[in-house]
Amino acid sequence: MATATYMEAGRAALAEEMRRDPLVWAVGEDLGRGGVFGQYRGLVEEFGPERISDAPISEAAILGAAVGAAMMGTRPVVEMRFADFALCAMDELVNQAAKARFMFGGQTRVPLVVREPIGMWRSSAAQHSQSLEAWYAHVPGLVVACPSTPADVKGLLKTAIRSDDPVVFMEHKNLWGLTDEVPDGEHLVPFGEARVIRPGRDVTIVSWSAQVHVAVEAARKLAGEGIEVELIDLRTLWPWDKARVLESVEKTGRLLVAHEAVAVAGFGAEVAATIAEHLGQRLKAPVRRLGAPRTLIAYAPPLENAVRVTAPAIVEAVRDMVGRS
């Protein structure tokens, strides 16, 4: 096991899958020069410009072409630079990729991966900062992955590339430089299997993507106060590990969901409602969720910070839930 950054782990996953399967190829703007964050650096030298393919600034064509190419038996990995730009290809993803298998009665599959980096990244403002994962979790036909660690980027991206479903793969821009241990070679993380980051008896915190690291900080602080948090990283929002979360909340009796995305109609609401439906009578405190207010993300740092779900905010919510505020 070696250490790697979140970015390098993704690059290694893609390279390994491309070596394993000649039908895997990547397409997007500026890939030949390494991609916006370096996720593709060096790959064109190994695989050539046909398989690490530069594309025109043409998001609908990039995604639409990937749909056609996937239906013809190849496995495209599509780069959208930012989740925000993927909105220019919404028809191709939601109406075409997600529906083709069903609509055509199982005659085809659309095995493509769309990489849509999400999240706040200092002063990128409203059109380069969104976390739109809940949108895709709402769409039948799509898989949604939101890895928080280099190991999970590698393991989930490899699974995504091998999957026959279209996968929306959301890396967090603030994590590109995060360094951690990454298993070598055949490391595959299945969809729908959450990771318990730390066990605890008092309250369950469910999170994903970069927010997981904020929750870790909060859980440490709470541990110092004698409150034991069980922290769960969902890793994929569809499918999501309902069983694991239910089991945890059954034990702790309390659930807080924390995510960076807007709270209103977010995936936190889905998790909260599910737990309330299944365990409502047995909960020791009402289910809580923390997310961004329903506003836009500003450029100036204090304004940007004002919408973040911070560790102190999580700490305060948990103290409140366990009656220690």
Place this chain on the structure above:
Amino acid sequence: MTGPSPGDNLDIKRLRAHHRMMWRIRAFEEQALRGLDDKVVLGAIHPSIGQEAVAAGVTANLAPSDILLSTHRGHGHTLGKGADSTAMMCELLGRVGGNCGGKGGSMHIADFSVGMLGANGVVAANIVIAAGAAHAIKLKREPHVVCCLFGDGAINRGPFLEGLNWAAVFKLPVLFVCEDNGFAATTRTHTMTAGAGAGARARALGLPTFELDGNDVLAVDAATAEAVRAIRAGEGPRFLHARTYRLTGHTGADAATYRSADEVAARRRGEPIGRAAEILGAAGVLSEELAADARAAIEEMRAAYGKALAAPFPPAETAFTDVQDAGDPRREAF
């Protein structure tokens, strides 16, 4: 360039085959429209009555292993590509035995076994998908051609520009066919289209373009043959702009009151099946033989309709199948 002229050496056998195919398309749709009246064909049906020459002339030049993508008005293209009329009729009636198991209906009809990758309910969406199918063919170094048909309304959506640019930049084996019936739903397309239209736009993107009379099946056939030859030779995408006219409303439910009866009557005189019959007649094919083509087509589609009517609806559980591998919709409903 205009389409190559069919010339004097008329291939009667081939024109007769077009005549049969055009009749099959028309009979299929007339039967489907009766099904709409009978309330067993549901949803929207978009007939291509009057436009059959494009479907027949284009698809006659495609091999079974070639790929075709169509639009909401795709029955003719699908039949031309070789799909089975009974399976198609079952699909229109939402029955077991339909190409898509009753999940698609007319607007999403597809038959992957004959390379027909789907009709599409979103105007112009098929253009970028076709470019991608051709991209895969090029990556895999296969010899197939992709043919993408769309209406004149589609040229005002972004994927038209994006898909043509993509195909041209990557020099992909795609034949784009604009089936220009002059209308986008109930609007005359030219009133909503800046500039000189489809062919001019394609030429501006560097695609060699054929402008032709889409009601002349021989012209469509000849132009497609030349375009497909160039595409197979690795010369990149080609564009066909075929002018035609739909004799019915936009859908089976559209009385088309936005145009005069005189206009339609005038266009009926130039409709493609009659024109083909006239040439065949002049070349010595007996009118009984031509009538037999029509009768055989009508019989085929009546039988298809009967079989479809007798077929059961798919079991309700199939509403939950073929969604995706990850996350079973029955287990994960809430």
